[in-house]
Amino acid sequence: MGLDILMIEDEPNIAEAVRFIMTREGWQFGLHHDGAGGIEEIERHRPRLVILDLMLPNRSGTEILCDLRAAEDPALAATPVLMLTARGETTEAGSGADAVLAKPFANEDLRALVRQMLS
Template sequence: MMLDILMIEDERNIAEAVRFILGRDGWRLRLHPDGEGGIEAIRENRPRLVILDLMLPNRSGTEILAELRSDPDPALASTPVLMLTARGETAAAAEQADAVLAKPFANQDLRDLVRRMLE
């Protein structure tokens, strides 16, 4: 079974809320708790979409995204990425991510954006 979404997020409450929200829509989601090993988790799981927090312990979301985009496997390098940011950090994240969503966000905004990115 192919994984729909890999979420790399260190705030457990946000990660669990996103898992619940998107799980209700039938998406299969796996969580990874921080930047350490983030790129390895993407390579191992080969998700259809990565939801990536910008500010992570051990390794930032921008570092993970840059490594993903430079991966020698074109299928992996082109994996769509939804970057989660704090308000005011969206400009930097938008440069390489396919979409950006500022925290806090409305549940429906998340659902709509994921649906557009995966369907």
């Protein structure tokens, strides 16, 4: 069975928290901790939702999002993306993403957003 959610996040503690929240909801959760190899992970797991950190080592969230949207497989290219950003400006950072959430966030907000995007 495929993943419900794939998160790409380099901060281990944040990833840990999100994993805890998502698994509690019963969603299948996968994690990749580097910008490099991110798009390959998405192709491999075909998740229903990608949670993408904006600032990643080696390859930024924006770049991964670009790669994803440019994918040949239309179904893959249309994968919903939730962008997490630790920067203030959520509008610019999230261009192209389906939703943007600023760090720090309320757990309930994240949960509600993911639920809505998966439904």
